[in-house]
Amino acid sequence: MTDNELIWRIAGGSGDGIDSTSQNFAKALMRSGLHVFTHRHYPSRIRGGHTYVEVRAKDEQVQSRGDGYNFLLALGDSFARNPQDEAYYGKEELKPLYENFDDLREGGVLLYDEGLLDEEDVDEIELEEHAEENGWHVVPMDLRGIAKEHGREIMRNTAGIGATAAILDIGTEEFEELIEQNMSGDMQEANLNVLQDAYEAASELDIDHDIDVPSGSHDEEQVILSGSNAISYGALDEGCRFISGYPMTPWTDVFTIMSQHLPEFGGISEQVEDEIAAAALALGASHMGVKSMSGSSGGGFALMSEPLGLAEMTETPIVLVEAMRAGPSTGMPTKPEQADLEHVLYTSQGDSARVVFAPANIRECYTQTRAAFRIAYEYQIPAIVVYDQKIQGELRNMPASHFDEQANSDPGSVLTEEEIAEAAHHSSGKFQRFLHEPEDGSNVSPRSVPGQKDGRYLATGNEHNPSGHISEDPENRIAQMERRLNKLDDIRADLDENASHQTYYGPEDAEHGVLVWGSQQDTAFEAVDRLNENGHSVKALGVSDMMPYPVEEVSEWLDSVDQVLVVEMNATAQFRGLTQKEIGKYGDKMSSLLKYNGNPFEPAEIVDGFESSINGEELAATNMKYLPAAGD
Amino acid sequence: MSAFSAIGDDREIDRDEFTPGIEPQATWCPGCGDFGVLKALKQAMPEVGRNPDEVALFTGIGCSGKLNSYFNSYGFHTIHGRSLPVARAAKLANPDVEVIAAGGDGDGYGIGGNHLIHTARENHDMTYIVFNNEIFGLTKGQTSPTSPKGHKSKTQPHGSAKSPIRPLSQSLNAGATYIARTAAVNPNQAKEIIAEAIEHDGFAHIDFLTQCPTWNKDAKHYVPYTDVQQSDEFDFDLSDRAEAAEMMRKTEERLYEGEVLTGRMYVEDERPSYGAEKRAIGEMPEEPLAERYFDEDAEWERTYDNLLEHHK
Numbered sequence A: 001m002t003d004n005e006l007i008w009r010i011a012g013g014s015g016d017g018i019d020s021t022s023q024n025f026a027k028a029l030m031r032s033g034l035h036v037f038t039h040r041h042y043p044s045r046i047r048g049g050h051t052y053v054e055v056r057a058k059d060e061q062v063q064s065r066g067d068g069y070n071f072l073l074a075l076g077d078s079f080a081r082n083p084q085d086e087a088y089y090g091k092e093e094l095k096p097l098y099e100n101f102d103d104l105r106e107g108g109v110l111l112y113d114e115g116l117l118d119e120e121d122v123d124e125i126e127l128e129e130h131a132e133e134n135g136w137h138v139v140p141m142d143l144r145g146i147a148k149e150h151g152r153e154i155m156r157n158t159a160g161i162g163a164t165a166a167i168l169d170i171g172t173e174e175f176e177e178l179i180e181q182n183m184s185g186d187m188q189e190a191n192l193n194v195l196q197d198a199y200e201a202a203s204e205l206d207i208d209h210d211i212d213v214p215s216g217s218h219d220e221e222q223v224i225l226s227g228s229n230a231i232s233y234g235a236l237d238e239g240c241r242f243i244s245g246y247p248m249t250p251w252t253d254v255f256t257i258m259s260q261h262l263p264e265f266g267g268i269s270e271q272v273e274d275e276i277a278a279a280a281l282a283l284g285a286s287h288m289g290v291k292s293m294s295g296s297s298g299g300g301f302a303l304m305s306e307p308l309g310l311a312e313m314t315e316t317p318i319v320l321v322e323a324m325r326a327g328p329s330t331g332m333p334t335k336p337e338q339a340d341l342e343h344v345l346y347t348s349q350g351d352s353a354r355v356v357f358a359p360a361n362i363r364e365c366y367t368q369t370r371a372a373f374r375i376a377y378e379y380q381i382p383a384i385v386v387y388d389q390k391i392q393g394e395l396r397n398m399p400a401s402h403f404d405e406q407a408n409s410d411p412g413s414v415l416t417e418e419e420i421a422e423a424a425h426h427s428s429g430k431f432q433r434f435l436h437e438p439e440d441g442s443n444v445s446p447r448s449v450p451g452q453k454d455g456r457y458l459a460t461g462n463e464h465n466p467s468g469h470i471s472e473d474p475e476n477r478i479a480q481m482e483r484r485l486n487k488l489d490d491i492r493a494d495l496d497e498n499a500s501h502q503t504y505y506g507p508e509d510a511e512h513g514v515l516v517w518g519s520q521q522d523t524a525f526e527a528v529d530r531l532n533e534n535g536h537s538v539k540a541l542g543v544s545d546m547m548p549y550p551v552e553e554v555s556e557w558l559d560s561v562d563q564v565l566v567v568e569m570n571a572t573a574q575f576r577g578l579t580q581k582e583i584g585k586y587g588d589k590m591s592s593l594l595k596y597n598g599n600p601f602e603p604a605e606i607v608d609g610f611e612s613s614i615n616g617e618e619l620a621a622t623n624m625k626y627l628p629a630a631g632d
Numbered sequence B: 001m002s003a004f005s006a007i008g009d010d011r012e013i014d015r016d017e018f019t020p021g022i023e024p025q026a027t028w029c030p031g032c033g034d035f036g037v038l039k040a041l042k043q044a045m046p047e048v049g050r051n052p053d054e055v056a057l058f059t060g061i062g063c064s065g066k067l068n069s070y071f072n073s074y075g076f077h078t079i080h081g082r083s084l085p086v087a088r089a090a091k092l093a094n095p096d097v098e099v100i101a102a103g104g105d106g107d108g109y110g111i112g113g114n115h116l117i118h119t120a121r122e123n124h125d126m127t128y129i130v131f132n133n134e135i136f137g138l139t140k141g142q143t144s145p146t147s148p149k150g151h152k153s154k155t156q157p158h159g160s161a162k163s164p165i166r167p168l169s170q171s172l173n174a175g176a177t178y179i180a181r182t183a184a185v186n187p188n189q190a191k192e193i194i195a196e197a198i199e200h201d202g203f204a205h206i207d208f209l210t211q212c213p214t215w216n217k218d219a220k221h222y223v224p225y226t227d228v229q230q231s232d233e234f235d236f237d238l239s240d241r242a243e244a245a246e247m248m249r250k251t252e253e254r255l256y257e258g259e260v261l262t263g264r265m266y267v268e269d270e271r272p273s274y275g276a277e278k279r280a281i282g283e284m285p286e287e288p289l290a291e292r293y294f295d296e297d298a299e300w301e302r303t304y305d306n307l308l309e310h311h312k
């Protein structure tokens, strides 16, 4: 099952151009007809520090990163020349080589830049011994030398690509085309020369290996993009024209993409003084009738807690993005985790009425961001899209037609002036913005926006009567509270009817289940395939609606299986806790496989975790935790 | 009918239109300076010719934050210290709406101090009225950023060791383009200053001296005061930064020595507002963004086919 795929890993120092090179590599493979998926690993450093990106390519849709990889291009860390660093960290520039020994598969190819890495140093890390043990094919090449000859040292990347293409026998046309599209003048020429030279040099080497790069073709035009692209395009397509934010990894990605494009769409982007302001601005724009969004990551989102509550109380629609990274506090800025679930569900005072979606992949990032806007503006409620650093950073291909939708300009439940003229007004002249029982029998009392004639009302974070005046009248309190909270039932019904966000996978009549949410979903699906191939009977359910929770849907599914392994990337089983709380039973059925070391699950780990949970054996791996069923 | 027909009608405005029929006595204590701000604001509206539906008032939390319960316009009573960021976005979203923000000294100079700096720096076209009563009113009399040094309260029983903040100088340094101080006991000047501030195209900050007879009995009731524009003693050029800065320094120092100086402290008409700057560099549409959602002819086609091109 792991045959017939290429998993190419490029490793170097932060700042060495690993990202852009891997993006081009993935794009070239996609253009040649393959399906691709990237996985990115980087340290919390701007320049230097070991970083790598994996590109997995197959002739069918790729769901996840693989188990290990079969081709390493180790460039060496060119920023690691501080002798003091060496004292602390060992030979830094060698890290891209030796730090990647662990997951390189047996029989894999290891191409490294001997132009940057000293032979003596390489001897010290016992490369030869490791290679012998694992049957690796080691290819030292002077990539730096080739790069320097035609251009600049930094073009080591291009040399690496040329050599890779020769070794894998995949030709250089797609790469040449990308260079021609992305560069011009001397840069273009130099890179093309470096590419060809490295290709020829590597072609002359006699390397035999059995990596069989598949070939394929697409029926439809493909695009390759990240979760942050998809969230941004979803927002743009849903008519979002205002964003406000403050940088924080990994949220910065969406903020940057939106800021770059909003002006061409006639929209506005604001980088402001802090996250409290960011969320407050989004509220201000929305109050005026503009579809707006803001967002952050853990700590920044914590600051948004009070404006979020204000949005709930004043029924001002907004969409917030929470891009999770490992916590608590500033935690591990560049590492993914799914540990902010409870934070986004429950932060802010009082009984909360908000919507929380957790898209599982890039495709869902787009569709669920659209859904978040639609729901927020129709039901006048804040909606949060929570995803993580894994989906933010990975690239995946999909048909371009997935994005081919019209922008939705509908401002949601806002009245026109004609409708305001007919609607109820308070004796003070104020418009009845917060009716206890809206006329259409729904729980949404339509709003007006400043500038509309006779639509004046007061929006306040204090409890208020129908025209918005502050009120502590007990009966009014109950009526308003119930109406706000009851929206969640309406939204649940709406989602059930219009947008199934839950994904079912595997044979319907399977005996056991894997329950999963967010970015770990597709990896779990790949594990389920393997488990079934291994003779188990397993299916999976990926849940995206965190609030309102799809109680019936998940209960039915839980009913249909014996044992359930809940897979998530945190230490306290937050999603399992939520499921148990919402459903109120099946606590004795659900055990947990947890990982919180900063790296997402690999499919093989979920296979192991599932098998040991079935056998009642302890997990062999120390990078994960098994949490047994806890009762109801 | 246009979606925003309240905007730009030029009929005569009566200040009573701004009275919602709910009485401020419900929350404000007898003798509270907040009544003076409300009155001055209502009186200023006919002068600037804005009707209640084209005005959006954003307040913070505190006794002062209740202002928009008694002022009949679109209102947003936000959270403590956050009226400015909410108001800023409102102005960007629909520049045709008159945006006014208001709150207390704790609200504006304490918890919201950072927002004040940045709003002034950006020079948003809006008016910000700070009810400066040198005390936390609503939470029952704690020391505020404008309380004098040595001021005793339940939370600072030994007397505050902090010097009071200098809001006028601070706003000047940050970049505000209209800065004035007025007082509730001087209704005519207050009305004029508010009207001017609203008409000013840029960030106008009014430090409005109010009294809190309930919690701040020691504080001066700001009489007598001197209008610096009417006094020969203070001959300075309002549009000269250095002279204005010197005048503000005096004003801020003398307040705590018992001499209350009010009036316009700085007026700069040259600097474009933030919205104008953003429009000039193509970061903001010419037409109010909010209108697009109500305009059937607005262009909403996807224009990012070329964005997808990048990903192919």
Ligand SMILES: Cc1ncc(C[n+]2csc(CCOP(=O)(O)OP(=O)(O)O)c2C)c(N)n1
Binding pocket: B061, B062, B063, B064, B065, B080, B103, B104, B105, B106, B107, B108, B131, B133, B135, B136, B137, B138, B139, B144
């Ligand atoms: C985040 C937050 N912290 C504290 C409070 C409590 N609080 C309400 S009003 C106020 C101070 C009010 O003082 P000031 O802004 O000077 O207004 P005044 O009441 O004097 O008009 C405080 C601390 C709050 N509502 N929110």
Ligand code: SF4
Binding pocket: B027, B028, B029, B031, B032, B033, B034, B063, B064, B133, B137, B138, B211, B212, B213, B214, B215
């Ligand atoms: S407590 Fe002070 S500020 Fe508040 S209403 Fe009473 S007098 Fe006014």
